[in-house]
Amino acid sequence: MKLILALVAVSACTSSDPSPREVLGPPQQHVAIPEHPNFTLYVSNQSFDIPTIDIEIQIDGQLVITGDFAVEGQHSWFPFLFDLAPGAAHTVEVTANGGATQIVDTALIGDAYDYAIVSFWSADETSVTPHVDYLFLDDEPAFQ
Numbered sequence: 001m002k003l004i005l006a007l008v009a010v011s012a013c014t015s016s017d018p019s020p021r022e023v024l025g026p027p028q029q030h031v032a033i034p035e036h037p038n039f040t041l042y043v044s045n046q047s048f049d050i051p052t053i054d055i056e057i058q059i060d061g062q063l064v065i066t067g068d069f070a071v072e073g074q075h076s077w078f079p080f081l082f083d084l085a086p087g088a089a090h091t092v093e094v095t096a097n098g099g100a101t102q103i104v105d106t107a108l109i110g111d112a113y114d115y116a117i118v119s120f121w122s123a124d125e126t127s128v129t130p131h132v133d134y135l136f137l138d139d140e141p142a143f144q
Contacts (some may be wrong), residue, residue: 024054027067027078037081041092042117042141044077045069047130049122053098057118060090069120077117077143094132096120111137 026045045053048071057065065080084090115137122130135141 024056024066024068027055027065027069029065031062031064031082033081034083037083038086038114039078039082039084040115040140041065041072041082042077042115043069043080044117044119045071045117046074047071047122048074050098050120050130053096053120054095055118055120056095058091058093059084061093075143077141092116092118092134094118096130096132103115115140 021103043055043057043065045051045055046097047053051071052068055067055069056063059082064082067078069078071104113136117137118137119133119135120130121127121133
C-alpha cells in the first residue's frame with residue numbers, strides 16, 4: 001500500500017478563559033470492530049503540560065473515536081481497528097480539547113498504509129502551540 005497524505009486544514013485556537021473540560025470517559029471506538037481490519041489507528045496523548053486531553057476522531061465525517069486520553073508515562077497508545085475501502089481517499093479529522101486548548105486537524109489519506117499514529121503534543125521546539133501529528137507506517141509500530 002502506498003501513502004497519499006495531504007494536509008487539508010489545521011486550526012488551533014487558544015483562549016485565556018479556560019472553560020471546564022467535558023469528561024468523555026475512557027477511549028472508545030464508536031463503530032463496529034471489523035472481523036478483518038485493514039487499518040489500525042493508534043492514538044496517544046504525548047503532553048505532560050496537558051495531562052488529560054479529550055480527543056474526538058472522525059473518518060469520512062463519521063465519529064469513530066472519543067475519549068479522555070491521559071499522558072500517563074507518555075507511553076500509552078490506544079489501538080482502534082477499521083476496514084477502510086481500498087482505493088478511495090479518506091478524511092481523518094482530529095479534535096483535541098483541554099482547558100484553553102482546542103485543535104482541529106484534518107488529513108487526507110488515500111490507498112494508505114496499514115497503520116497510523118495520531119499524537120497530541122504540547123507546544124515544543126517544533127511548534128509554538130499544541131498540535132496533532134500523524135505517522136503512517138507499512139508495518140505495525142513497535143512501542144517502547
